[in-house]
Amino acid sequence: MIVKMKFVNISGPQNDIDRVMDLYLSRYEIQLESALSELKTVDNLRPFVETNPYKDALLKATQFVGYLSDPEDIVPDNSMGLNEIFELIRTTNDEYLKVQAKQDTLKKKREEKEAKQRVIEPFRPLNxxxxxxxxxxxxxxxxxxxxxxxxxxxxxxxxxxxxxxxxxxxxxxxxxxxxxxxxxxxxxxxxxxxxxxxxxxxxxxxxxxxTPDEACRKLTQEIFEIQKEMTDLDRQTEEMLVKEAPKLVAAKKRLEELAHNFDVRKVAAKVKDKKEDYYILCGWMAEDDVEKFMAEAQNDDKVFVVVEDDHDSYFGEPPTKLDNPKLFKPFEMFVGMYGLPAHNELDPTIFVGITYSFIFGVMFGDVGQGLLLVIAGALIYHFKKAPLAGIIATAGIFSTIFGFMFGSIFGFEDLIEPLWLRPIDHMTTLPFVGKLNTVFIVSIAFGMGLIVVAMVLHIINAMKEHDTQSAWFDANGVAGLVFYASVIVVVALFMSGHKTPAGIVLFVMFGVPLILILFKTPLTNKIKKKAEKMEESKAMFLVEGFFELFETLLSYFSNTLSFVRIGAFAVSHAAMMEVVLMLAGVEDGNTNWVIIVFGNLFVCLMEGLVVGIQVLRLEYYEMFSRFYKGSGRVFQPYSKKKN
Missing domain, CATH: 3.30.70.100 (Alpha-Beta Plaits)
Structure with missing residues (x-):
């Protein structure tokens, strides 16, 4: 689901901008836009020209924390105020520089000794x-x-x-x-x-x-003593930093926040009033966050918040922030790979999550291997938060379910009875076609259903965008939906032995939608009362329209047949596991369990990868291409939420 965004203007006294960022905006996600470029209607806007006062202290704090071992495991001491932080950094730096001065002197002395040793060392055999x-x-x-x-x-x-x-x-x-x-x-x-x-x-x-040998040994001893002094100084530095470690870690974290908040001036603007200068910040926030922020700041007389409603006319398209249920959260990765939805477009994440997992399960139906995918994916997702691992775990659940439907456990098909059928040997007889694998027939029927759903989603998106041509006369609009649904109905009636509609009805069902698709541009202009002149002649328009219509019909046919791969992979999975069991000698009664284990791992990894790619191809080319544009821009908050 797409989070509804609001464009907000925030202003107040210029010297209060850091307090507002630290007290309010650091606790909300807001994508800041450049006030100088967005607020073109405001006069006397000027940029901020100030040096970040926290930058130098932050560099030192980062340097000192970098010397600590495992700083992420240190509990920070957050009891210090800003003046105490600066004093801590100053005193620590003074002590560090004193030690470094001694280190530099010793280092130079050591280098001189090493240079003398290099000179005399080749002459050590001389007595x-x-x-x-x-x-x-x-x-x-x-x-x-x-x-x-x-x-x-x-x-x-x-x-x-x-x-x-x-x-x-x-x-x-x-x-x-x-x-x-x-x-x-x-x-x-x-x-x-x-x-x-x-x-x-x-x-x-x-x-x-x-002798040269004695001189070398004497220099070696002197270098050792110098190195020992340098090691002692390193230990002193380490002890000093470890003693202050909780405060240094807290100082670094706090200075990062303050420096980051101060840099908000890069996108802010200031405007001069009669009494004092004011800052202006503007950007996108989630609607819920805007309400919370305004409720918190309503009693703050130094903060003024204005919510702009007509953002489309003045501030462009809002960014896209997705907020889906935890189960479908990993599938946002697939949506992002294709392109994020625009703010007025349907979010296909849940649709992708359900269809991808379902199709994967059909193509890779095995109880044992499905459970392996669930366990491996869930563990990786729990510890690494990798979205792909979450997708694998969800798809593995459906693989397990269809494993029971097909009666397959690690390739063994004689341990449990299938709840539905065995893909490799179940056949269905169709009129004028003969015997076909049942899974192939079901796959095509399922694909037809998905194409119809994709067309419905296309119509909804077009309606939301007020795109008349795309909604009504497009090959994926109402006209295309009527035509394709009519084909499904007629084929279903014919294959089931029922009578098909009469010729006139068939013409209305097939002909009228195709005519509407052919003349979609002039019909749209007529509805919108646009008098646009045709760039080419009527004959050329009809020729081009005919070939486009022919291409549309071919795409209906090819897209439908593309779903045969669902059944093909379900059958091929069973066939591959039969090969593994045959190589393991299961039929002869001398089962080689090593081959069983490695054969299952090989099939699970190789076929799992291929099936995953094929399902994604179906999502992108057979479904997304019908209803989804993915023209949105990602929501990039200025800072992460903090409590």
Whole structure:
């Protein structure tokens, strides 16, 4: 069902807008529209130009709450006023910044130590004291690395004639680290040779003590101590935030509300009066909410509420808010996928809920598998609130019912007697047709009934929209309904062996509605007393009308036959389960229960998915296309209701 909407204007002193939002409108769902664009008849409207005073505090509160583990499980302390909230955020931020300053200092110190460690680490195999090496007077040295393939050349061809000593450090896949030593007089020659080998020098700072290995171990210990200090600071921060956790969570929630309410100025407008400025808010509210809101605010001399009745002329189409019984609530998803109904259109949710579940049950009739769908769907819907799970659970109920009607439990058809028939083998003889599966015949008859119901809904919608042509002369209007109902009656009389009406009666039943459909446009113009000139010639009008009429007749026929799939899937389900039982060896008396279980799960999942899609196709193409437009826009409240 569609909730009736009212367009309301709310105004009052400019400095009172936050109180109104917090005290009243936060407890109701209202879709706010831009007052500047909607209220074109009001003079001197100006936008609000103000900075949100809660934004910075909210960012800090969000940051602090984000550091807490499982903040949603913390019970908020709602005893604070606004000044206390700001003071809490300020003091918490001051303490946090002090700790962060210490953390930054330690982090920088750690990075320096790590950089020094990375420099000296490749030279750990060298045993010399770095302090002594750095102070050599009669020996020159160079630390660095060279490509691994160049080191092989050095070792094989040059090292013996170089008059220098190369001490190897660590080696990886690409480079060999080390240092070479030479007399000061020979160092230039050594430098030239090593440059030709692509040796890259690495400068070693003079503040290392001991061997490279000792220096590395000392730096590792210093880094560990620094990291320990940083961990202690993290623990202090955590303890500080945990201590204030209930207040921080409450502050974040309250600041979110206040910041959100303050942002209402983006869609509000202000108008200058002789004494003071006033704000104006406008938007859509449910009729019941409007009455409650006006009753609450009637004694508030700072709030003025005006309900606009002629919204169609000035404020456009109201948004659509659906409010259906809990059982049919999940089916609003299917309606939304096609398009929400306009405010003057019928809500098809209950129609979809009943027809979808019923058809699904016929096509997937099995007591055991139906109960599986009910249990799985109900559990998922209870915990996850997924609409599709609710639909599956409801459809599973009808699957269970038709399982009893067909006498099928997990594919076994010899455990219970069917309350109606077994789809796979029950036949009916029809005149001039012969034997047909009974489920096929019932499916077509059921489809005819649904098409008639869809036509009736189309007529109701057209009447509500005051659309004369669509209501009376459309293929789904009164003319189409009379024609299609006449076909059903004649076919039913013929198939049951009764006499059909005389030729004149048949012409009235079939011919007159088709003529009305053919000349729907000129007839509508005549009724509305419009003198519209035909754009094409009369002959062209008749030709086009003939082909459109022929297409309409084909659509009646194809749409009716489309419902055969209901019976086809009922039969195919029974056939698939017969295959599963045959593979499991039930007929031979050696039942393989593993195949039974997995076969049922496979059929339940695969065929359940296919049947669900096919039923939705019937809903959209064979029924919705006849009566439903789905041109409404979704109702988007500015804020969720709060108590």
């Amino acid at each position: 010399g004291d770095l302090g002594a090496v750095m102070n050599y007077k009669y020996i020159a040295y160079r630390f660095g690395k060279l490509p691994a393939e160049q080191y092989q050349k050095l070792e094989k061809y040059l090292l013996h004639d170089l008059e220098a000593i190369f001490v190897k450090g660590e080696q990886d896949d690409n480079f060999v680290y080390g240092a070479y030593f030479a007399a000061p007089a020979k160092i230039q020659k050594a430098d030239a040779v090593f440059r030709s080998l692509h040796f890259e020098r690495i400068e070693i700072p003079p503040d290392y003590q001991g």
